[in-house]
Structure formats: structure tokens, C-alpha cells
Amino acid sequence: MSTRSSIGAAQLDRALGDWQQGRDVAYRSLAGSLRSLVLDGRVPVASRLPAERELSSVLGVSRTTIAAAYELLRDEGFLQSRRGAGSWTALPAGRPMPVAGLSPYPTDRGGVIDLGVAAMAAAEPWISTAMAAAVDELPCYTGTHGDFPAGLQVLRQAVADRYTRRGLPTVPEQIMVTNGATGAFSLLLRALVGPGDRIAVESPSYANALQAICLHGARPVPVPLERDGWPLDAWARTLREAGPTLAYVIPDFHNPTGLLMPDHQRRELVALARSAGTRLVVDETLAELLLEPGTVLPAPLAAYDRNGSVITIGSAGKTFWGGLRIGWIRAAPELIRRIAADRASLDVSSPVLEQLAVCRLLTECLPEVLEYQRARLRAQRDALVDAVRAELPDWTFRLPQGGLSLWVRTEEGGLGGSALASAAQGCGVWIGSGPRFGVDGMLERFVRLPFTQPAEVAREAVRRLVAARATAGSPEAPASQCALL
Numbered sequence: 001m002s003t004r005s006s007i008g009a010a011q012l013d014r015a016l017g018d019w020q021q022g023r024d025v026a027y028r029s030l031a032g033s034l035r036s037l038v039l040d041g042r043v044p045v046a047s048r049l050p051a052e053r054e055l056s057s058v059l060g061v062s063r064t065t066i067a068a069a070y071e072l073l074r075d076e077g078f079l080q081s082r083r084g085a086g087s088w089t090a091l092p093a094g095r096p097m098p099v100a101g102l103s104p105y106p107t108d109r110g111g112v113i114d115l116g117v118a119a120m121a122a123a124e125p126w127i128s129t130a131m132a133a134a135v136d137e138l139p140c141y142t143g144t145h146g147d148f149p150a151g152l153q154v155l156r157q158a159v160a161d162r163y164t165r166r167g168l169p170t171v172p173e174q175i176m177v178t179n180g181a182t183g184a185f186s187l188l189l190r191a192l193v194g195p196g197d198r199i200a201v202e203s204p205s206y207a208n209a210l211q212a213i214c215l216h217g218a219r220p221v222p223v224p225l226e227r228d229g230w231p232l233d234a235w236a237r238t239l240r241e242a243g244p245t246l247a248y249v250i251p252d253f254h255n256p257t258g259l260l261m262p263d264h265q266r267r268e269l270v271a272l273a274r275s276a277g278t279r280l281v282v283d284e285t286l287a288e289l290l291l292e293p294g295t296v297l298p299a300p301l302a303a304y305d306r307n308g309s310v311i312t313i314g315s316a317g318k319t320f321w322g323g324l325r326i327g328w329i330r331a332a333p334e335l336i337r338r339i340a341a342d343r344a345s346l347d348v349s350s351p352v353l354e355q356l357a358v359c360r361l362l363t364e365c366l367p368e369v370l371e372y373q374r375a376r377l378r379a380q381r382d383a384l385v386d387a388v389r390a391e392l393p394d395w396t397f398r399l400p401q402g403g404l405s406l407w408v409r410t411e412e413g414g415l416g417g418s419a420l421a422s423a424a425q426g427c428g429v430w431i432g433s434g435p436r437f438g439v440d441g442m443l444e445r446f447v448r449l450p451f452t453q454p455a456e457v458a459r460e461a462v463r464r465l466v467a468a469r470a471t472a473g474s475p476e477a478p479a480s481q482c483a484l485l
């Protein structure tokens with residue numbers, strides 16, 4: 001396998017943290033910590049590691065220790081080296097490399113708590129009222145053929161006005177209405193990316209976007225998120241070395257971690273992408289889901305781009321309801337015209353009725369709906385957080401200021417995320433395991449727990465996870481026994 005990018009000695013030092021804590025000999029501790037970093041996705045597969053001499057001086061240990069650690073990792077299959085080319089991370093032969101999206105649990109099979117998808121029930125009564133009003137307005141459009149590849153003008157205007165109010169002046173010609181943010185991303189991949197092209201992504205990232213990239217024949221290049229956010233030194237290196245065509249980022253209440261990118265990083269990321277010649281695609285699907293009152297939101301990332309080349313995708317799915325299936329692209333008018341012209345061979349256009357409903361929701365109901373959604377999510381987040389802290393105290397996570405989910409690291413030495421997710425199914429709860437959100441099947445130590453269910457349901461889900469963990473860990477009690485819960 002060729003390398004995709006490299007990791008600098010200082011960045012590796014940060015990621016390793018306090019690796020000398022255990023009582024094991026130094027080279028084995030170092031190899032163990034490096035192995036965990038690869039398995040957790042914090043050092044991507046196919047990353048070139050620093051040369052032994054450089055790493056020994058940054059970590060403050062002898063070069064022999066580094067060489068022995070590298071040697072052990074090579075024996076285990078986690079490292080490959082070639083004289084003159086250096087050493088890069090790898091996976092032992094035979095490890096699966098799944099790229100699977102997330103799908104909801106079928107609603108016709110009762111009794112299961114679905115934490116697999118991060119989506120809430122509709123914000124009612126606003127959705128039903130807006131749909132009823134849309135039916136009344138429909139006669140204005142039924143005399144036309146009904147195909148509007150760039151979207152209804154009234155909705156393009158409403159979306160543009162919302163950007164303008166958020167600090168990013170926008171005209172309707174910069175907006176195209178799509179079938180959700182998912183449809184928006186697929187249209188962009190068709191327009192801008194060829195087979196084999198590289199796309200830089202955060203690791204972890206939104207599972208269905210990773211799947212779309214792979215199904216399109218492009219190659220995701222992961223840039224690990226750190227506990228507190230985006231390491232821009234790593235972004236600079238990946239953009240420079242991998243030369244990706246696009247970078248797909250979720251700076252606003254990132255899915256699955258809930259992280260929010262601060263102003264100065266937005267500015268810097270735009271500059272880095274511009275100098276590398278990489279197009280930034282910014283997914284703002286969760287941008288309105290701020291949960292901490294008083295937090296000042298940064299301007300949309302595209303506001304830091306003076307050239308107008310940053311592309312933004314958004315959605316009505318999380319603010320109002322996923323069942324509306326309405327999203328959008330914000331880009332330069334020429335690109336919007338090109339994508340709209342190419343749309344006839346994919347999905348033609350978006351449903352008129354739902355566009356009218358979303359237009360009404362944006363222009364007449366947004367403040368009330370946001371207040372309702374944020375209060376509901378805050379209460380649900382707090383209930384889930386309390387339940388996990390009480391019942392699974394060795395699971396760790398960072399409290400998200402917004403978004404829809406907790407990104408949880410399960411206990412050291414316990415079940416991996418995939419085993420836990422399958423045991424949880426037997427106990428009547430459906431969750432997304434870490435590898436779904438990573439590239440190359442990494443992130444096994446993690447699970448995503450959305451706070452999209454009412455508090456009582458979230459508490460029951462956590463009780464079932466406790467049962468799943470206990471049952472799967474015990475050889476006498478197969479996971480299927482949990483199905484009685």
C-alpha cells in the first residue's frame with residue numbers, strides 16, 4: 001500500500017500522550033500505544049511515521065527503543081518499512097475494512113430502541129401545519145410541469161436569506177434545492193470528483209458521506225480529530241502530501257463528536273485548502289442545533305472565503321424533520337447552473353409540496369422551532385449523559401455543545417464497538433459502532449449514542465447496553481438471551 005500522508009513527530013507525541021505510564025518495558029509500551037492509535041483511527045492507516053532519530057529526540061528516549069518498537073509493530077503487521085522510503089502504518093493481513101453506511105431500524109419491528117440513526121421525530125405541530133398550508137398553495141404550481149432542477153425560487157430565496165442573516169450574504173442564484181444533504185453531496189461528487197480521486201475527511205466522520213465517497217470510487221483520506229478539535233498542522237500536511245480534490249468537513253456540531261470549529265480555525269482551514277488547490281465542501285446539516293444558551297456561533301465557514309470557492313451543503317432534516325427530504329447546496333452561480341443542468345439523469349428535482357412547506361417553516365416558524373428543538377435536545381442529552389455516567393462510568397466522552405450525539409470511548413480492555421453493537425441488537429437496542437464512522441475499519445473502541453430519543457427511552461437504552469455488555473462478556477449467556485428485554 002502506498003502512503004496517503006505522514007504524521008509529524010510533534011503531532012505523534014501529542015497523540016501518544018503519557019505512553020510511559022505502565023510498568024512494561026519502554027519499547028513494548030511505545031509499540032502498544034502506537035498500535036492503539038492505529039486501531040482507534042487517531043493515526044490513519046498508510047501514514048508515514050517519523051524517522052527513528054527524529055522521534056527519539058522528540059519523545060526523549062533512545063533510538064534503540066524506537067527501533068525496537070517499530071520492529072515489534074512490523075512483526076505484528078501494524079507497520080511496513082522499505083529502505084529509503086521509511087515506515088508507514090498498516091493493518092495485519094485479514095482484518096476487515098468495512099465501509100458501511102447507517103440505516104434506520106425497520107419501524108415495523110417493534111420493541112427495538114433505534115439509536116442507529118441520529119434523527120428525531122418531527123417538530124410538531126409546525127410540520128403538519130406547514131404541510132397543510134403547502135397544500136393550499138399548491139394550485140399556484142399545478143399548472144406547470146413541476147420540474148425545478150435548482151428548486152422553487154421562493155425556497156432558494158428563503159435559504160439565501162437565512163445565510164445572509166447568519167453573516168454570509170447570499171443570493172438565490174447561489175442556492176440549489178436538493179433531496180436532503182445526502183442528495184446534495186451525491187450531486188457534488190458527480191460534478192467534481194472522478195474515480196480514484198482523494199477526498200480528505202475528518203476521522204471520525206459522517207458514515208453515509210464516507211460510504212458515498214467509496215461507492216463513487218473516490219478514496220477518503222482521514223485526518224484524525226483530536227479531543228478538542230481539528231489539528232490544523234495535520235490538515236496542512238495531508239492537503240500538501242495527498243493532494244485531495246475535495247475536503248469534506250463538518251465544522252458545526254460535527255457528527256459524531258459534536259465539536260464546533262472556532263473562528264480562527266475556519267479562517268486558517270480556508271487558507272490551507274486554497275493554497276493546496278483543494279475544494280472545501282462544508283456540511284452544515286447540524287449547524288442550527290446549538291444546545292448551550294449564550295454560546296456565540298461562528299459565522300458559516302464559507303464567510304471566511306473571499307474567492308467564493310467554498311461549497312456548503314445544508315438540510316431541513318435536523319432543524320425540522322428528516323422525512324421532508326429537503327436540503328441544499330450553496331455555491332457559485334456557475335457551479336449551481338452546471339449541477340442543476342446535470343440533474344436530469346439522477347433525480348430530476350425535489351418535490352414541490354415539501355419545498356413549499358420548508359419555505360414556510362424557514363420564513364415563518366424558525367425561531368419558535370429552534371427554541372423547541374434545542375430545549376428538547378438539551379433535556380434528552382442531559383438524560384443520556386446522566387444515564388451513561390451512572391450505569392457505565394468507565395465509558396468516556398466529551399460533553400457536546402450541540403448536535404445530536406455522544407461519541408463514546410468504551411472501557412479499555414472491554415468489548416470492541418462492533419461486538420458491543422451486535423450484542424446490543426440482541427438486547428433490543430440498535431447503535432452505530434465506531435468503525436462505521438472511520439476509514440479502514442478503525443475506531444473499534446468507540447460507539448455513537450444519539451440523544452434523539454425521549455429521556456425515558458434513553459435511560460432504557462442504557463440499561464439494555466449494560467445488559468448487552470454483561471451478556472456478551474459471559475460465555476454462558478449468549479447475546480440472544482437478551483432479546484427478552
Ligand SMILES: Cc1ncc(COP(=O)(O)O)c(C=O)c1O
Pocket residue numbers: 118179180181182183206250255283285286314315316317322325326327
Ligand atoms: C453531517 C450530516 N450530513 C448529512 C446528513 C444527512 O442529511 P439529510 O437527511 O438531509 O440527507 C446527516 C444526517 O444525520 C448528517 O449528520
